[in-house]
Amino acid sequence: MAKVRVNWGPAPEDCSVSLFAVYNTAHRSLYVLARDWRTAMSVAYTANHVYDPSPKMAETYGRHVEEVKGPYSSELLAHWKSIEQAIARRVEGTVHFEGDHISVGTEPFAS
Numbered sequence: 001m002a003k004v005r006v007n008w009g010p011a012p013e014d015c016s017v018s019l020f021a022v023y024n025t026a027h028r029s030l031y032v033l034a035r036d037w038r039t040a041m042s043v044a045y046t047a048n049h050v051y052d053p054s055p056k057m058a059e060t061y062g063r064h065v066e067e068v069k070g071p072y073s074s075e076l077l078a079h080w081k082s083i084e085q086a087i088a089r090r091v092e093g094t095v096h097f098e099g100d101h102i103s104v105g106t107e108p109f110a111s
Contacts, residue, residue: 006047007105008095017090019083021070024050029096033086033104047094054095076106081111 002012011034015026018039022030030049034040044050050063071077082102083095086109093105101110 004047005094005096005103005105006043007091007107008043009091011090011092013090015090017087017092019087020065021068021096022049022063022065024063030051031068032065032093033095034092037067039092040065043093049094079111082109085109086111 015035017033017035020032020034020037022032022040022044024030024044030044030047032040032043034043041050044065068076071080071083076083079097079102086095086102086104091104091107093107096103098108101108103109
């Protein structure tokens, strides 16, 4: 869960966005919509989920990012249509699961 909700608005028209999971050993994974993994890490940094936007793996600490290609968990499966709506609008920001809908930052998307 992000400490700060982030919505950077839509990506430029010539860009598409994807869903990324940003892993941090100190927190639960954070789902982020972004145009690439570097932008996903920057969103996570802005949301205070990671203290440095570069991936790092160490013996006692790790943070990395990977693109989510499909609804592999029950939480994602239940909200996949909402996620697809946000992707279609090219919105970049943190994804929050809220009952029957998601929010990117504070902007709601319902399926």
